[in-house]
Amino acid sequence: MTDNTAAGPSLFDAPSPAGEYTGDPAVRAEWDSRYADRQQLWSGQPNGALVAETASLTPGRVLDVGCGEGADALWLARRGWDVTALEVSGVALERAAGHARDAGLTIHWIHAELTRASLAPASFDLVSAQYPALLRTPDAAAERALLAAVAPGGVLLLVHHAGMETRQAYENGFDPADYVWPSMVTELLDDDWEVEVDEQRPRLDPDGGAGAHHTDDLVLRVRRLR
Numbered sequence: 001m002t003d004n005t006a007a008g009p010s011l012f013d014a015p016s017p018a019g020e021y022t023g024d025p026a027v028r029a030e031w032d033s034r035y036a037d038r039q040q041l042w043s044g045q046p047n048g049a050l051v052a053e054t055a056s057l058t059p060g061r062v063l064d065v066g067c068g069e070g071a072d073a074l075w076l077a078r079r080g081w082d083v084t085a086l087e088v089s090g091v092a093l094e095r096a097a098g099h100a101r102d103a104g105l106t107i108h109w110i111h112a113e114l115t116r117a118s119l120a121p122a123s124f125d126l127v128s129a130q131y132p133a134l135l136r137t138p139d140a141a142a143e144r145a146l147l148a149a150v151a152p153g154g155v156l157l158l159v160h161h162a163g164m165e166t167r168q169a170y171e172n173g174f175d176p177a178d179y180v181w182p183s184m185v186t187e188l189l190d191d192d193w194e195v196e197v198d199e200q201r202p203r204l205d206p207d208g209g210a211g212a213h214h215t216d217d218l219v220l221r222v223r224r225l226r
Contacts, residue, residue, distance in 0.1 A: 020111065021088075021090065021111045021112065022111070022112035022113065022116050022117065022118075023088055023112050023113035023116055024113065027088050027113060028088050028089065028090065031088050031089035031091075031092065031133075032089050032090055032091045034089070035069075035089050035091040035092045035095070036091050040069065040095075041068065041069060041092075042068055042069050042071060043071070044069070044071050045071055046071050046072050046074075046075035046076075047071075047072055047130040047131075047159065047204075048203065048204025049130065049157070049159040049203075049204060049217055049219050050072055050075070050076075050128055050130055050157065050159070051075070051204070052204060053157050053197065053219065053221050054076075054079075054126065054128075054157070057125075057126060057155065058125075059076075059079055059080035059081040059082075060081065060082065060124075060125030060126065060154075061081070061082045061084070061123065061124045061125050061126075061151070062076050062081045062082065062083050062084070062124060062125065062126040062127070062128060063084050063085075063086065063119065063124040063126070063127045063128065063149055064076065064083060064084070064085040064086065064128050065086055065114055065127065065128065065129040065132050065134075065146065066086065066087060066088075066114075066129065066130070066131075066132040066133065066134075067085035067086060067087045067092070067093075067096055067109075068087065068089075068092050068096065069092055069095045069096050069099065070085065070092075070095065070096025070097070070099045070100060070107070071099075072128060072130060073085040073096060073100070073107050074096075074099055074100055074103055074105055074107070076128075077100070077105040077106070077107055078103075078105065081126070082108075083107045083108065084107075084108040084109075084110060084124070085107050085108070085109055085110070086109075086110040086112060086114060086117055087109075087110075087111065088111075088112070088113055090111060093109055093111055096109070097109060114132075114134060114142055114145050114146070115141045115142055115145050117145075119145075119148075119149050121148050121149070122148070122149070122150065122151045122152060122154075122224075123149065123151055124149050124150060124151055124154060125151055125153070125154040125155070126154060126155050126156075126157065127146055127149045127150050127154070127155070127156045127157070128157050129146060129156075129157070129158045129159070130157075130159050131159060131160055131161060132158075132160075132180070133179060134146075134179060134180040135178060135179060135180070136177070136178055136179055136180050136184070140184065140188060142180050143180055143184050143185045143188055144188065146158065146185060147185065147188060147189075147193075147224075150224045151224065152224050152225070152226050153223070153224065153225075154223070154224050155196075155221060155222070155223050155224075156185070156220075156221070156222050156224075157219075157220070157221050158182050158185055158219075158220045158221075159182075159217050159218065159219050159220070160181055160182055160217070160218045161216075161217065161218070162200045162216035162217055162218045163216065164176050164181070181218070182198070182218045182219075182220035185220060185222075186198065186220065186222075189222060191225075192224060192225055192226050193222050193223065193224055193225065194222065194223045194225055195220075195221075195222050196221045196222060196223055197219050197220065197221035198219075198220050198221075198222075199218075199219055200216055200217065200218055200219075201216065201217055201219060202215065202216055202217070203215055203216055203217045204217075
């Protein structure tokens, strides 16, 4: 994801996170429109791969990339994680913050695109990106931002829809070639990283919500060694 503003992102602990935005206004407008078209876009349940892959992890600091309406962020916070949740859509963030308020949970909200979020490097024990719509760029900015956020000893968990990366452009203008897929992240790994999981497997998500028609996941879990 990209943006052209120089200011840093807005980080909010209060339940009104969507005022100031760091990013491309067109990207925000696109996602605001998608969320505004439905009262609830996603299932409201945490993503199955996240639940499975974090079962053995000790809670620490986590970055939820593309938090949407907040289901993953709330699930992580309930399990003792210190959650920072990043999202481009102000509509989605307002919903997520409302859910957190109702649940009595504290989550740090960032209204920004990933590559312009000015996150402290190597500061998260877990970076979770569940089906993220990260735009591909020649300099691999989004892939590098995901990796850069992980602390030594920490984990990057990237999950996406299997088979999408090889499809042709859709009639509605969506072209999978424009987006980041797990294989693009693995290409950047060096000896500082250990691949713990890199596989395709049946999707574990609950029924309902956008994307429920996808049946298989690509799951990439890598650990930063130093």
